[in-house]
Amino acid sequence: MEPEAHTADIELISRITEFLNETGLECRQGAIPEATFLPGIEIQNGGIVYDAELLTYPGDLLHEAGHLAVLKPEHRLLANGSENLSGDINAGAAEMAAIAWSWAAKEHLGISAEILFHSGGYKEGSDNLIEAFSKCNQGGTIVGVPILQWLGMTRGLMRNELPDEYTFPKMMHWLRQG
Numbered sequence: 001m002e003p004e005a006h007t008a009d010i011e012l013i014s015r016i017t018e019f020l021n022e023t024g025l026e027c028r029q030g031a032i033p034e035a036t037f038l039p040g041i042e043i044q045n046g047g048i049v050y051d052a053e054l055l056t057y058p059g060d061l062l063h064e065a066g067h068l069a070v071l072k073p074e075h076r077l078l079a080n081g082s083e084n085l086s087g088d089i090n091a092g093a094a095e096m097a098a099i100a101w102s103w104a105a106k107e108h109l110g111i112s113a114e115i116l117f118h119s120g121g122y123k124e125g126s127d128n129l130i131e132a133f134s135k136c137n138q139g140g141t142i143v144g145v146p147i148l149q150w151l152g153m154t155r156g157l158m159r160n161e162l163p164d165e166y167t168f169p170k171m172m173h174w175l176r177q178g
């Protein structure tokens with residue numbers, strides 16, 4: 001069952017934005033155009049600006065942050081709107097990495113999977129993403145995790161292996177280092 005839009009949940013938005021700022025990703029409230037790719041969110045100069053009144057799904061902040069987090073630092077600064085969100089990696093790979101990164105952030109924050117993978121996005125694949133990521137500690141490959149591994153941000157869990165402090169969904173680095 002899909003929870004109602006979380007626009008009024010200022011505490012949740014605050015938890016998410018505090019976390020993002022702690023990682024080194026600037027996330028601040030501000031004025032944005034009403035028409036943006038995701039309601040209430042705009043990427044400006046490598047940071048996230050949001051309008052709590054227009055923000056339909058606070059989990060979208062984590063997804064957009066995932067796009068920024070997987071960029072090289074010099075590419076991150078060039079990200080604006082929905083432009084320059086791939087940097088030196090394929091756009092599809094960047095999308096998968098952002099999805100995996102946002103799940104790791106969701107886990108770190110201890111928020112519901114339905115807040116992140118809401119029915120208003122993900123091309124009606126939210127339930128499939130929740131199911132796949134819910135099994136991430138059982139080994140095997142989860143969408144986007146190999147890209148995060150390749151970028152040196154986390155470790156994947158192989159079959160018959162025990163997770164360690166850097167095994168996905170835990171992260172070695174929240175931001176791509178270089």
